[in-house]
Amino acid sequence: MSDVIIFVEQRGGHTRKVTFELATEARKVADMLGGKAHAVVLGGGAPALAEQLKGYPLDVVHVNDDADVDTYLAEPEVDYVEALARELGSSIVLVPNTMHGRDIGSRVAARLKTGIVADVTDLKLEDGKLVCVAPKLGGAFITSSAFKNTEYGVVTVRPNAFAAEAGGAGATVQPIAKPAGKTYVVKIESHVEEAAAEIGLEEAAVIISGGRGLGSAEPFDSVLKPLAKAFGGAVGATRAVADAGWVPYSMQIGQTGKTVSPRLYIAFGISGAIQHKVGMSTSGTIVAVNTDAGAPIGEFADMLVVANALEVATELTRLVEANRSA
């Protein structure tokens, strides 16, 4: 028997879709393990978000709007999650596989002296063991792993891998005590929003991605962004264009960038190098537009359209927008 705890990544009461995916999956895992599903929501805006989480099938939402969480990096959040795990005993901690989620997850695992399975896309029960399914080695293998020698486990969950479904009897929202006797030294001075992405790349259901074939920085803003907007998605890029300074590195997808698996990935002017492929090959549907019929991306795209990327993107935006307002 194990409880399940989800770490809710949030700022000012705003969170990402992956939180609700975790909340939905936590219920299933808790039922498999015969335990309860908990969420921890911390920092400014936490109480409002906790109310929102009541609509998901959790048992308890632990909340504290502790200002230290907004002022100091990571450590306060790790303290809260560790404290709850120790209080509950045997438990599985689910964090989103995002930059911040991985940081929190790896430290919670270290505090609990336990293992971490990263980038998990499925969770199931086999022979009484929780089995974590994750694509590894750039998607070359689908692995199944389990925890051993431990009563705890930390799982980082890939955004978009699980559905978010509201429901349940309504969780109890209760305050969680601030861990005592801690002092914090790593201070967040300021936040700067750059990409101003309304949706994070890792959780976007649709990604419109561009490569060197777009020719310059300008179309990323003037062509890809409107198309992404029409889909309600986000814009990604290859390393070649990040290196060229056309887009920030935060938009890079691939081996040394982000790993994504949206329902739809459209690649404009991207050759499909292995280092790019490993970051996106688990996407639901992959469409590529490339002037070269022999581009490597044709080997794994569901559809390769041999045409000029800019022109197709512009026209496709028109079609998608027209379809929306129809």
Add this chain to the structure above:
Amino acid sequence: MKIAVTVKIVPDTTAEKKIDAATKRLVRTGMNLVMNPYDEYALEAALRLKEQLGADTTVTVVSMYPENGKETIRRALAMGADDAYLISDAALEGTDAWGTGVVLGAALRKIGFDLIICGGLSDDGTTGAVPGALAEDLGVPGIANVRHIESAQGSLKVQCETDNGYQVVNGPLPALISVTMAVGEPRYPSLKGIMGAKKKPITTFTVAELDVAGAAGAANAKTELLSFAPPAGRGKGQVVKPDDSAQGARVIFDYLKERKLV
């Protein structure tokens, strides 16, 4: 200032990866070994700091890998690191992310450091869990996803990447940071660097020399690989050669409509 960089040695990133069916571990023989790409960026960040801070700053590379990793470690020395430590021991086979943090921590306690720089993610492990585990083991502040070091004299001031921008973060030293690729393109070793690297020391540690009881090796790992299989194949799809771009867009639109994606 004493900077330590953790470097993982991984199979050539373009090599076809295989898992040994019996040991369930990545096959690491019969292919070129390279520095984990992210760790080249970590080393680059360290070397730039050294250039900025002057001669009494040193850069030490620390890696956990079998003895045959030495040649790869030489590349780090050729790039400009001053010395290296290789933790090699058969007892380390199968150590997991948490255990790796403990082993690297034990070595770093002996070696000494003011700042540890890690890569963000390993090419073969891709858990991104070792830097956090290492910071916790050493009990020093850990700052993840650093894209720019603003200053590192007396204390640290860095920019950390977030999902939609960055945060400016400050903290005391000693500390650990893990970097993203935005810290700057790694340099190539110069000929002089390559010659000089041959004379730089690589010290090896065995498990017996480190206090890592209960963390090293497969027997102590907290996770186990049960099975693995190639994914259901994603074969070559259709190739469409439209008459013009407008038709190309229409073909995509219809295809997405059919799949209920618009």
